[in-house]
Amino acid sequence: MRKIPGSTAETRKAVGFKGVDSLCPYCGVGCALTYRVDGEQTQILDVTGRDGAANSGRLCVKGRYGYDYAMHAQRLTKPLIRREESYPKTALSADVKGERGGKRKAGGIVDYDDVMPHFREATWEEALELVGRKLAGIRDTHGGDALAGFGSAKGSNEEAYLFQKLVRTGFRTNNVDHCTRLCHASSVAALLEGVGSGAVTNVVRDIENADTALLAGCNPTDNHPVAATFIKEAAEKGTKLVIVNTRRPRLADHAAIYLQIHPGTDVALFNGIMHVLIKEDLLDHDFIEQRTEGFDEIRETVEEYTPEVVANLCGVDKDALIEAARLLGADHRSMFFWGMGISQHTHGTDNSRCIIAMAMITGNVGKPGTGLHPLRGQNNVQGASDAGLIPMVYPDYQPVDDPEIQKKFEAYWNTELSPNPGLTVTEIMSGALDGSIKGMYVQGENPFVSDPDTNKVRKGLMALDFLVVQDIFMTETAEFADVILPGSSFMEKLGTYTNTDRRVQIGRPALALPGDARQDWELICEIGKRMGADMAYHSVSEVFDEFVACTTEYQNLSHEVLGRDGKWYPCHDPANSEGERIVFSESFPRPNGKARLVAARQSPPHEKTDAEYPLVLNTGRMLEHWHTGSMTRRSTALHTISPEAFVEINPNDAVSLHVTDGQMVEVRSRRGTIQLKAQLMDRVAEGSVFIPMHFREACANVLTDPAVDPQGKIPSFKYSAVSIVPLSDEARRAGSGS
Amino acid sequence: MSNDTVKLTIDGQATEVPAGTSIWDAARELGIDIPVLCHSTRMRPVGVCRMCVVDTGARNLQASCVRPCEDGMEVDTRSEKVEKHRRMLLEMLLADYPEDSARDAATGDDELLNMARDYGITEVRLRDGASGRPQGVDLSSPVIAVDHQACILCDRCVRGCNELQHNDVITRSGKGYGTRIAFDLNTPMGESTCVSCGECMAVCPTGALTNRALADLKLEPLGSD
Ligand code: SF4
Ligand code: SF4
Ligand code: FES
Numbered sequence: 001m002r003k004i005p006g007s008t009a010e011t012r013k014a015v016g017f018k019g020v021d022s023l024c025p026y027c028g029v030g031c032a033l034t035y036r037v038d039g040e041q042t043q044i045l046d047v048t049g050r051d052g053a054a055n056s057g058r059l060c061v062k063g064r065y066g067y068d069y070a071m072h073a074q075r076l077t078k079p080l081i082r083r084e085e086s087y088p089k090t091a092l093s094a095d096v097k098g099e100r101g102g103k104r105k106a107g108g109i110v111d112y113d114d115v116m117p118h119f120r121e122a123t124w125e126e127a128l129e130l131v132g133r134k135l136a137g138i139r140d141t142h143g144g145d146a147l148a149g150f151g152s153a154k155g156s157n158e159e160a161y162l163f164q165k166l167v168r169t170g171f172r173t174n175n176v177d178h179c180t181r182l183c184h185a186s187s188v189a190a191l192l193e194g195v196g197s198g199a200v201t202n203v204v205r206d207i208e209n210a211d212t213a214l215l216a217g218c219n220p221t222d223n224h225p226v227a228a229t230f231i232k233e234a235a236e237k238g239t240k241l242v243i244v245n246t247r248r249p250r251l252a253d254h255a256a257i258y259l260q261i262h263p264g265t266d267v268a269l270f271n272g273i274m275h276v277l278i279k280e281d282l283l284d285h286d287f288i289e290q291r292t293e294g295f296d297e298i299r300e301t302v303e304e305y306t307p308e309v310v311a312n313l314c315g316v317d318k319d320a321l322i323e324a325a326r327l328l329g330a331d332h333r334s335m336f337f338w339g340m341g342i343s344q345h346t347h348g349t350d351n352s353r354c355i356i357a358m359a360m361i362t363g364n365v366g367k368p369g370t371g372l373h374p375l376r377g378q379n380n381v382q383g384a385s386d387a388g389l390i391p392m393v394y395p396d397y398q399p400v401d402d403p404e405i406q407k408k409f410e411a412y413w414n415t416e417l418s419p420n421p422g423l424t425v426t427e428i429m430s431g432a433l434d435g436s437i438k439g440m441y442v443q444g445e446n447p448f449v450s451d452p453d454t455n456k457v458r459k460g461l462m463a464l465d466f467l468v469v470q471d472i473f474m475t476e477t478a479e480f481a482d483v484i485l486p487g488s489s490f491m492e493k494l495g496t497y498t499n500t501d502r503r504v505q506i507g508r509p510a511l512a513l514p515g516d517a518r519q520d521w522e523l524i525c526e527i528g529k530r531m532g533a534d535m536a537y538h539s540v541s542e543v544f545d546e547f548v549a550c551t552t553e554y555q556n557l558s559h560e561v562l563g564r565d566g567k568w569y570p571c572h573d574p575a576n577s578e579g580e581r582i583v584f585s586e587s588f589p590r591p592n593g594k595a596r597l598v599a600a601r602q603s604p605p606h607e608k609t610d611a612e613y614p615l616v617l618n619t620g621r622m623l624e625h626w627h628t629g630s631m632t633r634r635s636t637a638l639h640t641i642s643p644e645a646f647v648e649i650n651p652n653d654a655v656s657l658h659v660t661d662g663q664m665v666e667v668r669s670r671r672g673t674i675q676l677k678a679q680l681m682d683r684v685a686e687g688s689v690f691i692p693m694h695f696r697e698a699c700a701n702v703l704t705d706p707a708v709d710p711q712g713k714i715p716s717f718k719y720s721a722v723s724i725v726p727l728s729d730e731a732r733r734a735g736s737g738s
Numbered sequence: 739m740s741n742d743t744v745k746l747t748i749d750g751q752a753t754e755v756p757a758g759t760s761i762w763d764a765a766r767e768l769g770i771d772i773p774v775l776c777h778s779t780r781m782r783p784v785g786v787c788r789m790c791v792v793d794t795g796a797r798n799l800q801a802s803c804v805r806p807c808e809d810g811m812e813v814d815t816r817s818e819k820v821e822k823h824r825r826m827l828l829e830m831l832l833a834d835y836p837e838d839s840a841r842d843a844a845t846g847d848d849e850l851l852n853m854a855r856d857y858g859i860t861e862v863r864l865r866d867g868a869s870g871r872p873q874g875v876d877l878s879s880p881v882i883a884v885d886h887q888a889c890i891l892c893d894r895c896v897r898g899c900n901e902l903q904h905n906d907v908i909t910r911s912g913k914g915y916g917t918r919i920a921f922d923l924n925t926p927m928g929e930s931t932c933v934s935c936g937e938c939m940a941v942c943p944t945g946a947l948t949n950r951a952l953a954d955l956k957l958e959p960l961g962s963d
Contacts, residue, residue, distance in 0.1 A: 012843060012956040039960050046845075046949055046957075049940060057780060057940075058902060064936040065881050065951070225935065232904035254904075623933060637951075640880040641934060 017045055020510040021564055023052075023497060024063035025154065025490035026626055028376035029204075029226045030499025031055035031063050032565070035491070035510035043071060044491065044510055053503050053565065053578070054204070060225030061624060065637035067491065070511055072634040074112060074473055076486035077515025079127035080119035089462055092118055092479045095697050096448065098458065098672075109633050109696075110474045119484065124516065128523075131441075131483050132530025134466040135171065138439040139531070144172030144418060148428045148437050151178045151389040152444030153378035155520060156495025156507065158540050160380070160387035161395060161547040162524045163443060167422075169415045170533035174400050174422030175437070178389045179627075180381050181425040182450055183340060186348030186712025187374040188385065193711075194356045194596050195365075195372070196589035198385060198397060199553075202335065202371025202582045203501035203568070207234040209369030211332035212256075214324075216244040216355065217266065217341020217718075221251055222623040224375050224500070231337075242324045244269060245341055246718075247618060247648075247690055248683035257324050260685055261314040263616045264719050267347060268602040270354035271302040272310030273325045277361060278302065282329025284363025291588070292360050294597035301599035313602070315685075330362040333369035340377070340620065344718045349711040350600035357597045365595070366585040376500035377621075379490075383498030386554070387547055391422030396551035412550055414534060424713040425451065426706060432460035439466040441527070443520065444487065448476035449628035449696050452706040452715040453671050470523055473630050476696055486517040493519065494540045496562060498569070502579075504557060505566030605719045606707040609687075613669060613721035615653070616688045617703055620718075625694035632694070645695030648681040649724065650688070657724050664727040667691065669720050672702035675727060689722065746811035761802035761813055762790055772815050773824065773853055775831075775943055776892035777803035782901060787892050789827060789853070793817040821857075828854050833864040836871055836887045839945030844952040849943035850890060873918055878928030881936065881950055886918050888945035895919060895938035895947055903937045919946075 017036045024031040032052025036045045044067045049057035082089070091097040093114040122130075138146050149171065151163035160178075167176035180188065188198040195201070204227045207213050213231065220228035232254050235241050240256035243249065244266070252258040261269050277283060278299055288295050311318035328334045336359045342351040356372060364370035376382050388395035398405045401421055410417050423431055429451060431437035451457050461467065461480035469478040470485040478484050491511040498504045513519070521540060528535035537543050541559035548554040553569050561567065561574040568579030587593035609616060624642035625632040632638040647667055649659060659665055661680040666673055667689070676691070676698035684690050691700040705720040745754045748765050755764045760783060765772050776787035785804035792802045793814040802815070814820065831850060842848035873886035891910065896919065899908040907930055911920035921930035939947045 012954055014956045014958055016960040017957045018960045036957065045955065046952060058937060059935065059940075061881070061934040061936065064940075065934065221933075225933070229903050236904070637881050637934070 015045065020508050021050060022510055023379070023505055023507045024059065025379055026062045026066065027224055027379060028381060028500035029054050029224050030379060030497065030501070030503055030505060031059050031226050032505065033059060033063060035067065037510050041510065041512045044068065052505070053568075054499055054501055055226045058226045058229055061641070062626065062632065062638065066632055066635045068636055069631040069634040070472075070489040070491040072473070074109070074634065075514045075517065076472060076474065076484065077517050078121040078486060079124055079516070080484040081122045081127060081130065082482050083118055083120050086118040089480055091458060091462070096458070096476045096479050098455065109630070110476060110479065112474060115474055115479055124518070127483050127485060128526050128530060131468045131485070131527055134482070135439050135441065135468070135527070136531045138466060139172060142438055145175060145420070146436065146438040147171040147173055147440070148175035148423065148431070149441040150425065150428075150443065150445045150447060151176060151384060153179050153381035153384040154444050154490065155384065156380065156493060156497055156540070157383040157387050157504070157547060158495045158543040159521050159524065160384040160389045162521055162535065162543060164388040164395070165413065166524050166528045166533060166535065168417055169413050170528045170531035172418060174391050174418050174420060175428060176389060176422060177391050177425045177428065178384055179378065179425070179445055179450060180385050180390065181714060182344075182717070183377045183381060183714075184343050184374050185424075185714040186343045186345075186709045187338065187352045189712040190349045190352035190356060190598070191372070191374070192397060194353065194598060195584070199382060199502050200371065200373040200500060201365050201584050202373060204373060205230050206368060206371065206581060207231055207239055207335055208237065209333065210234065210239050210335040211369065212240045212242060212327040212334040214242045214244070214328060214334065214336045214355070214358070215251060216338045217343070217351070218337055218339025218375050219245070219247075219249040219251070219620065220375065221249065223339065223377065223621050225623060227375065227500070240327050242327055246685055246688060256327065257320050259314070259316045259320060259324065261316055262685075263618065263688055264345060264347070264605040265314040265602065266342060266345070266351045267354055267600050268305060268310050269314045269316070269321070270351070270358060271305035271600070271602070272307055272314070272321055273328065274298060274302045274354070274358055274361065275305045275310070276307060276322050276325035277329055277358070280326070280329070282326065282331065283361050284330040287363035288361055292595045292597055293592070294599070295361065297599045298357050298361065298597050301601060328358065328362060333367065334359070334362060334364045335369065335371050335373060336364070337373045337375055339375050341718055343374070343712070343714055344716060346606040346707050346709050346716045347600070347603050348709040348714050350603070353598045353600050356595070357599070360595050360597055366582065368582060371582065373500070379499070380497040382500060382502065383496065383504070386498060386551070391424055394550070395547060396553055409550070426708055426713060426715060429457055429460040432464050435463065438464065440464055441468050441470070442477055443470040443524070446475045446477045446628040446630060449699055449701065450693070452701050452704040452717065454699055454702045455672050456706060470520060472517070473634070475628070475630055485523055486515070487520040487523060488513055488517060495521070496544055496559070501568065503566050503568050504554070504562055506559060506562050606716055607670070607705045607719065607721050609721040613723045614687075615722050615724060617667070617669065617720040617722040618684075618688055618690045618718050619693050619700040619704060620690065622692045622694065625692065627694065629694040629696060645676040645692065645698035646679040647676055647724070648679050648684045648690040650684050650686045651680045651682055652686050654678065654680050657726065659724065659726045666725050666727055667703060667722050668725070669703035669722045671704070674698045674700070674702050689724065744807050744809040746807050746809065746813060748813040749815055755807055757806070759807050761792055761800065761805050761807055764807050765802065765813070765815060770815055772802050774803060775849060775853070775890065776894060778894060778941060780902065780941070781894065781897045784893055784897070787890065789824060791820055791823055793820050799823055825857050825859065828857055828859055829862050829864055831890050832859070832862045834887065836885060836945065839888055840883060840885060840948040840953070841942070841945040844948065844955055845957050848945055876927050878926035879932065879934065880928065881934050882927060882939045883948050883950050883953065884927055885946050885948070889919055890944055890946070891917060891919070892943060894941040894943060898937040898941040903935050905933055905935065907932045908938060
C-alpha cells in the first residue's frame with residue numbers, strides 16, 4: 001500500500017501571505033481581484049479574481065499574470081536631475097533619437113545604460129524646489145498659458161482631481177489634458193452635445209437583456225477581454241451581434257452579421273442603416289417625439305444614403321446592411337457599443353453622432369437591454385475625465401468658459417481662474433514646437449510613444465524650457481526631462497477608479513513603495529504648495545470628498561460607502577442601492593430634457609492614399625500589451641507571450657508586395673519609416689495594414705497622421721496612408737547592425 | 739403549497755424550495771455542506787465526479803449537484819452508505835494520482851487531497867495504475883503548468899474555458915484510461931489558441947493546472963491584520 005500523495009513542499013521556499021482586495025490596473029472593464037502578497041508587501045505572489053460587478057471572478061491574461069512590472073528592477077527610486085553637461089537637451093537612447101543602427105537590446109524598453117548617466121540623483125527637497133521654482137518662474141515671466149500638464153487615466157480619481165486643480169490654481173491655465181484625447185474625446189464630444197453626459201447609459205453586462213448589439217470599431221476580446229466573455233455569453237443565449245469593423249475581430253465568429261467596411265466609411269454605413277430604419281418604419285415614434293429633437297434633419301440627410309449607394313461605398317453586401325437595420329430596429333431591444341475604430345478619425349465625432357442617432361430613433365436608450373456604451377480604454381479614463389482632466393471643463397464637465405461656473409470654482413478653490421479653455425494634447429505639442437508652451441509637467445503619460453507623428457513630438461519635447469516627468473520607469477518621454485520624479489505604481493496606491501460602466505471602485509495598496517519613491521498624489525500637492533496653490537490634505541479620502549462635493553454625478557459617494565465592492569454613479573441611496581446601472585429612463589441632462597440628434601455626412605479621409613502610399617494604416621492594441629508598453633513589456637509573462645512588433649498584411653497584398661510571412665519590411669508614410677516583421681493575416685482587408693502601438697522600436701506613431709477631429713481634437717490613428725517594401729536580408733543587416 | 743415549490747427534508751431539516759432546485763443548492767441554503775469535486779457555484783452543474791452523492795432512499799445514490807429536489811423527499815447527506823461511497827471514490831481517484839501535487843505544494847488548496855484528509859484516508863489500498871506520470875506533463879504555456887496525471891476529468895476547466903470565458907480551447911480527448919483534457923486538437927497548451935486567461939487554472943481542483951509563477955514557493959496564510 002502506498003501513502004496518499006503528499007506535497008514536495010520541502011524543496012520550496014515558504015512565504016507567508018496575506019490577501020489585498022483591489023483591482024486590475026489595466027483596462028476599463030475594471031475587474032476586481034485579490035493580490036496575494038508577502039508580509040512585507042514587497043512581492044505580489046499571485047492574483048485571484050474577485051466577485052466584482054464587472055467580472056464575477058473572471059480575469060484576462062493582463063489582470064491575472066501582468067502584475068510583475070511593479071516589482072521590476074528598473075523602477076525609479078530616487079529623484080533625478082539632468083546633468084549640466086547633458087544640455088542642450090536631446091533624446092538619449094538610439095531608438096528615441098530616431099537613429100537606425102544604434103545598438104538595440106532585447107525587450108524593447110528604454111536602454112538605461114544609455115540614458116541614466118545623463119541624470120544625477122537628488123534629494124526630494126532639491127528636486128521639488130527646482131520644479132516649483134522653474135514652473136513658477138515660467139508662469140510669472142510668460143503667464144500661466146505658457147505652462148501645460150498631462151495627467152493620467154491610469155491614476156486614481158483623486159490624483160486626476162488634484163492634477164487639474166494644480167494646473168488650474170497653481171499653473172493658472174486650463175492647459176490640462178490626458179490620453180482621453182487620444183481615445184474617446186470625439187465620442188465624449190458627441191455624447192455631451194447630444195445626450196448631455198459623456199458616460200455610458202448602460203453597463204456592458206446588460207447585453208444579456210438585449211435582442212441585438214451593435215459593436216462598431218471595437219475589438220473586445222483583445223481590448224476589453226472580460227467584457228468580451230459576457231458579450232459572447234449573450235450571443236450564445238440569443239443576442240444577435242452586428243459587428244462593424246475594417247479588421248475582422250475575433251468576436252465576428254459569434255456574430256449574426258459582420259460588416260467589413262472600407263476604412264473611414266462609418267458615417268455612410270450608419271446613415272444607410274438609418275435610411276432603412278426610416279424607410280421600413282422601424283422607428284420608435286413616441287420616443288422620437290417626446291425624447292428627442294432634430295429628427296427631421298436626420299431624415300433629410302440620410303435620404304440619399306440608399307442601401308445600394310452605401311453598400312457600394314462601404315464595400316458591404318446590400319442585404320446584410322438591410323438585415324442589420326432590421327435587427328437594430330425599434331421592435332428590438334438594442335445596445336450600441338463602440339471603440340476607437342469609431343473615435344480615432346478626423347470624423348470621429350460624426351461617427352459617434354450617427355451611433356447616438358441610431359439608438360435614439362429606435363428608442364433604444366434608458367431601458368434594460370438598450371443603451372449607448374463607448375467602451376472606455378484605460379482603467380480610469382472615465383474617472384479622469386469626470387475629475388476634470390480636460391482643458392475645456394472643470395470636474396463633472398462644467399465648462400470653464402461659463403462665467404457662473406468659473407465664479408463657483410473660484411469660490412470653491414479660493415483663487416482666481418482663467419476664463420479661457422485650455423489646449424488639448426496635440427495642440428500642446430504644437431505649442432511646445434512653436435515656443436508658446438515653455439514648461440510642462442507630465443505625470444504618468446508617455447506622449448513620445450502615444451502621440452501621433454513621433455518626429456514632431458521629439459522636436460516639441462526638445463524645445464521645452466522645462467519638463468518634469470513623474471513616472472515609475474524611465475520612459476521615452478522622460479529622456480527629455482529636466483527633472484524626473486519617481487512616483488507610485490497602481491499596486492502601491494490607495495484611490496478610486498471609475499470603470500467603463502461608471503462603477504466607482506477602490507484600489508488598495510498591495511506593495512510598499514520601492515526605495516525613495518513617493519505617492520503620486522502627494523507629489524502633485526508638493527509641487528502645488530511650491531507654486532502657491534492651496535493643496536494641503538491629510539488623506540486620499542479627504543481629496544475624494546472634495547472632488548465629490550463639486551460634482552452632481554458622484555454625490556453621496558465616499559471611500560467608506562464604496563467599501564470593498566464599489567458603486568455605480570449616480571447613486572442616490574448608497575445605504576440601500578448599488579447605484580444606477582441604466583440612466584436616462586425619463587429624460588436627458590440637457591436644457592429641455594431632450595436628446596439632440598445631429599446629422600452627419602460622409603466626408604473623405606484627411607489623408608489620401610496614392611500611388612506612392614497606397615495602403616491604409618490602422619493602429620491599435622493587442623491582448624497582451626498595454627499602450628506604450630512601459631508596463632507590459634516589463635511583465636515576464638506578457639513579454640514572453642508577445643515579444644515583438646509586427647505589421648499585419650493581407651496575404652493577397654503580400655503577393656503583390658513580394659512579402660512573405662515573417663519577413664522584415666519597411667513601412668513608410670509621409671512622416672517617417674519603421675522596420676518590423678510582416679505577419680500575413682486575412683483578418684485585415686486587402687488594401688489595409690495593421691500595426692500595434694506598443695512597440696517603441698517600431699513605433700507605429702512615427703507613421704500616423706496628426707490631423708485631428710474638429711470637435712473632439714482626437715488624432716486619426718485609424719487612417720494614415722503608407723507603403724510597404726520588403727527588406728532584403730542585406731538591407732536588414734545594414735539597418736540593424738551596430 | 740404552490741405548484742412552483744417542493745417540500746422535502748434534508749438531514750432531518752424540513753425545507754421548501756422552488757421546483758427545479760438541486761438537492762445540493764437546497765442543502766447549502768440550510769447550511770449543510772455536501773462535498774464536491776466537479777461542481778462549482780460559478781458554473782453549470784454537470785454531475786460527472788459523483789462525490790456529491792446523497793441518499794434519497796432510491797435504489798441508487800443520487801448526485802446532488804444535478805438531482806432536482808422532489809416533493810416529500812427525505813435526503814440523507816451523510817449516511818453510512820454515502821460516506822462509504824465517497825471514501826471508495828476518493829481512493830480510486832487517488833490510485834493513480836501523482837506523488838506530488840503542485841497545487842497542494844504551492845497553495846494547499848488541492849481539493850482532492852484535502853477531501854482525502856477530511857475522510858482520514860492516509861493510504862490507498864488500490865493498486866497504483868500509474869507510477870510516474872504516464873499521462874504526461876505539458877510546460878509549453880509560459881503561465882500554466884499542465885500535469886495530465888493529476889487530472890480527474892471533472893470538466894471544470896472545460897467549462898471554465900468554454901462557458902465562463904467562451905474561449906473554446908479545452909475539450910476531452912481519447913477514451914478509457916487514455917482520456918485526457920486537450921487543448922484544441924490535442925496540441926501543447928502553449929501552441930494552442932489559448933489566450934492565457936488562466937480561468938482553467940483558477941477553477942481546477944487538483945494539481946493538473948497550476949500557476950507556474952508559484953513553482954518554487956509554498957504559500958502560508960499570515961494572520962489577518
Ligand atoms: S479585462 Fe481589463 S480589467 Fe479585466 S483583467 Fe483584463 S485588463 Fe484587467
Ligand atoms: S488559459 Fe487558455 S485553456 Fe485555460 S481557460 Fe483560458 S483560454 Fe482556456
Ligand atoms: S460534484 Fe456533483 S457529480 Fe461532481
